[in-house]
Amino acid sequence: MTATILTQTYNFSAYMIYLPIVITLTVLVSQFLFKNSKTFMIDIFHQKEDIAMATNSLFKIGFYLLNIGFALCIIEFFQIETVERLVVALSKKIGGFSIYLGVMMLLNLLLFLKGRKHAMNKDKIKQEEIVKS
């Protein structure tokens, strides 16, 4: 009887530690990413401020949805019996999630860089046409 109560408390505290850490991590990372991506967006959309901001917030919504959804989907822990197990399981899960978050951030940055390159090429072609005519 005591054993079941113990496992219950540990699992519950694991969830209670896991959820706020994961959500604050996601919010911090996406705020950081999308504060810096404004310059990329302005470059991509040829200095048009409003459309750049709108697209930025659209991507931000997508990023939040993807990461928080993934974090909530992998929440389930096995039965945790001791405090050591709790620490190990929590660090495993949070570490895995941070690696995933880092990969996502890098992918997003690559997307922005690619879009910027594309836009720059377009600008160059336009300028050359103007020069020719």
Added chain:
Amino acid sequence: MYNIVSYLLFLGISSYITIDVGRRCFNSGKIYLEYLIKDKDFCLTVNRILLASYYLVNLGYIAINLGFWNKISRIEELLTNVSTRIGIIVLILCALHFTNITTLYILRKKITIK
């Protein structure tokens, strides 16, 4: 007892997320669509239809989801069940959102002809 609490939590959180995300997407999607379509009335109509179908799909899925609910007897089970289900719904929202953006982007050339 726990089942009813979990239903209420799930319905509240997931419908709040759906409606809030829909509103935000509607607001910034207006400008995005105007950039792509360049016809204000048409763009507003498209945006409204997208919003309505989005609400229908997601709220419908949330309602259906209540049917496949496990029996919940402890508070940890409540937490895992509710969060996993909300996570699945959020991932569906995300997939819909990105397909929306890419479809509009791909269709852009065909639409801007007029």
